[in-house]
Amino acid sequence: MTTPASAGLLRLAQDTALAAGELAARRRAGGVQVAASKSSPEDIVTLADQETESLIRALLAEARPDDGFFGEESAATRGTSGLTWVVDPIDGTVNYLYGFPAWAVSIAVVEGDPDPATWTTLAGAVYNPTGDELFTAAAGEGAWLGGRRLHVPTAVPLSLSLLGTGFSYRAAERERQADVVRGLIGQVRDIRRIGSAALDLCSVAAGRLNLYYERGLNPWDHAAGALVAREAGARVGGFGAERESGDLLIAGAPGLYRVFEPLLADLFEEFMTDGKA
Secondary structure, three states: OOOHHHHHHHHHHHHHHHHHHHHHHHHHHHHHHHHOOOOOHHHHHHHHHHHHHHHHHHHHHHHOOOOEEEEOOOOOEOOOOOEEEEEEEEEOHHHHHHOOOOOEEEEEEEEOOOOOOOOEEEEEEEEEOOOOEEEEEEOOOOEEEOOEEOOOOOOOOHHHOEEEEOOOOOHHHHHHHHHHHHHHOOOOOEEEOOOOHHHHHHHHHHOOOOEEEEOOOOHHHHHHHHHHHHHOOOEEEOOOOOOOOOOOEEEEOHHHHHHHHHHHHHHHHHHOOOOOO
16 A cells, blocks of 8 residues: 555656656757767767756755755765665666667665665656656555556566667677677577666566666666566566676566576676676
8 A cells, every 4th residue: 555655755756757857858859969069979968967967856855855865967965864866867878869769767766775785665767758658666556657557477488588688888898798698699589779777677567578687787777667677576686686786687577587597697607707897
């Protein structure tokens, strides 16, 4: 049963994500293409990220001044309430820069230190303005896409699974990751690289992907999306009993996770260790 506290946190995450998404979409439509012709395309995206995060930070601080804040584009601050907002203002910035319609605002509120190994995520929202899709979840209350409750498909074998992943920005790391993909491509239906961890996790929740894994994520990349996936019935973690972390995140229906995890572990052992990582 939703408590007034959890409902209020979810509503704030949702409303803030919608407002931030509207601002980011407006900036994308009104100036990013022209601004990207300046000396550094990365600077242009960073400015859009910073403006969007500033809006998110201001809205959250106005509503809950005692909470902490942990975002991608600004300094983290501790609060006194025991809660922290974990924010990625534009997840999928390369997609945003190129106008590829797969980027999102990701906002989660967690209890405890802002560390995926120890925190408890209470509520989260992931908003993709280009498709006007809002994914939401609250702990113990399920996951939703708009007004539709989400449930991960559970009867899909590995050979018929659509697998999502992502890659490092470092060329040498991407080459090793490509070796892992080469070992997986014959084991699954197909592989997708969408470019937004938050949307990949929500895609698992919605049944658009059956499995997703990625190495090198930051906490703000997956805080909200991992809750959406979990509340839809997915298992989210790392190898064995490990929690998700920068070392690895895997998400999928529990039975599929159990089949996929040892296969991925063998490929990581072959290509991502012994001084290669």
